[in-house]
Amino acid sequence: MSRVLRVGVVGCGNVTTRFHLPAYLQLPDRVRVVSLADVEPARIAEARAIPGLADASVQADWRDLVARPDVDIVDVATPPRLHAEVAEAAAAAGKHVLCEKPITTVPAEATRMIERCRAAGVTLGVWHNWAFYPEVLAAESIVASGEIGTPRLALVDYLGVPDIKGAGETTRAWRHDPMAAGGGVLIDMLHCLYITERMIGRDAQRVSAWVAGDADHPHVDATALCRLETDGPVALVNVGWGLGPGGVFIEGTEGAIEMRWQGGGTGPFVPLASMTVRRRDGGTREVDVEKRALPEIHVDAMRRLVEDFADAVLAGRDSRMTGADGLHALEVTLAAYASAALGRTVEVPLSPDDPVHRDGVAAIPRLAGPDWSPVRRQHLYATDPS
Ligand SMILES: NC(=O)c1ccc[n+]([C@@H]2O[C@H](COP(=O)([O-])OP(=O)(O)OC[C@H]3O[C@@H](n4cnc5c(N)ncnc54)[C@H](O)[C@@H]3O)[C@@H](O)[C@H]2O)c1
Numbered sequence: 001m002s003r004v005l006r007v008g009v010v011g012c013g014n015v016t017t018r019f020h021l022p023a024y025l026q027l028p029d030r031v032r033v034v035s036l037a038d039v040e041p042a043r044i045a046e047a048r049a050i051p052g053l054a055d056a057s058v059q060a061d062w063r064d065l066v067a068r069p070d071v072d073i074v075d076v077a078t079p080p081r082l083h084a085e086v087a088e089a090a091a092a093a094g095k096h097v098l099c100e101k102p103i104t105t106v107p108a109e110a111t112r113m114i115e116r117c118r119a120a121g122v123t124l125g126v127w128h129n130w131a132f133y134p135e136v137l138a139a140e141s142i143v144a145s146g147e148i149g150t151p152r153l154a155l156v157d158y159l160g161v162p163d164i165k166g167a168g169e170t171t172r173a174w175r176h177d178p179m180a181a182g183g184g185v186l187i188d189m190l191h192c193l194y195i196t197e198r199m200i201g202r203d204a205q206r207v208s209a210w211v212a213g214d215a216d217h218p219h220v221d222a223t224a225l226c227r228l229e230t231d232g233p234v235a236l237v238n239v240g241w242g243l244g245p246g247g248v249f250i251e252g253t254e255g256a257i258e259m260r261w262q263g264g265g266t267g268p269f270v271p272l273a274s275m276t277v278r279r280r281d282g283g284t285r286e287v288d289v290e291k292r293a294l295p296e297i298h299v300d301a302m303r304r305l306v307e308d309f310a311d312a313v314l315a316g317r318d319s320r321m322t323g324a325d326g327l328h329a330l331e332v333t334l335a336a337y338a339s340a341a342l343g344r345t346v347e348v349p350l351s352p353d354d355p356v357h358r359d360g361v362a363a364i365p366r367l368a369g370p371d372w373s374p375v376r377r378q379h380l381y382a383t384d385p386s
Pocket residue numbers: 010011012013014015016037038039040043060062077078079080082100101102127128129165166167168169171172174188298
């Protein structure tokens with residue numbers, strides 16, 4: 001394998017044109033985009049102009065891309081429902097896999113993806129790029145340094161997330177389709193869950209949540225209010241396609257970290273306004289963090305992620321954002337949906353026998369929950385919403 005790894009990208013929508021391709025282009029000594037696939041010619045036309053690819057380098061059928069001998073890494077950037085099929089075919093063809101989030105929509109499929117990549121001897125990474133944001137890295141290192149003592153609680157608000165339509169003509173509304181997306185705003189923004197865990201330094205062990213749709217999103221969650229419990233700190237993570245505020249507060253035994261985005265908005269859709277450390281003795285300190293919003297903050301975080309992934313492939317080690325991380329984030333999300341349906345706390349990891357592990361969000365309407373559950377009242381996640 002050459003030192004410059006050759007990438008083929010499946011799915012040429014917003015994430016590819018705005019973020020992945022610009023990030024790859026910043027790493028010419030690590031990666032080179034050699035091929036693209038999309039079912040829609042207009043999407044291919046827009047994307048191929050970015051790296052400047054010839055006719056022979058693009059195709060409509062992702063299977064043709066996966067079969068190409070000149071591709072080392074398959075970047076899976078389609079709507080979520082297709083991730084597992086493409087990733088498994090890529091692994092079977094001996095390609096490394098860098099998969100968009102959510103890793104897939106069903107935990108049993110994610111487990112199989114991880115096993116197949118391991119068996120094929122290829123590296124599987126997930127685009128958990130928010131872990132590379134400067135404010136997340138800063139919070140993680142402040143907590144790890146002991147400056148705020150032992151973390152006790154976190155309040156993490158992302159209630160003003162814009163609802164972005166897909167770029168493909170035929171799949172424009174995939175974020176509102178529970179089977180295509182795997183859920184609603186929470187699965188789309190599962191970034192908020194894994195960054196919370198990174199910032200408090202612990203993975204969720206139990207999850208409880210309230211979720212609801214709204215007039216524009218009658219079949220999926222447009223708001224998700226979640227509690228992530230560990231045997232140490234607890235976190236409230238609130239996510240919504242709404243007008244609500246954004247901000248992060250992490251309190252420890254000796255002090256707290258507070259982050260605000262401009263105008264009380266939700267980052268990274270608006271730039272960070274401030275990051276402050278407050279100590280119990282009354283002292284405060286402003287943390288010097290780069291203040292950028294989309295698209296720069298994403299492109300930069302993705303460049304770091306790709307750099308790590310390429311190094312991991314060449315060194316034969318795990319990347320920093322592994323398939324196991326993808327599976328865990330998916331399970332925390334689905335545990336939140338199950339909790340909202342059942343009206344009780346749900347433990348993670350889910351048991352392999354759990355219908356939600358086996359079938360993902362399709363199992364949620366079948367759970368025997370109370371009538372007052374908004375999931376039941378609003379018929380959320382119904383496979384046939386009519
Ligand atoms: N990591 C991040 O920060 C981030 C940001 C945005 C989106 N995403 C993720 O990236 C993925 C794509 O999201 P998006 O916003 O680019 O969506 P999008 O709808 O804009 O793009 C999806 C593309 O996939 C194409 N596609 C659909 N079916 C296909 C098939 N069978 N074969 C080939 N191409 C096919 C569509 O034509 C479209 O061009 C999703 O998993 C989403 O969650 C991640």
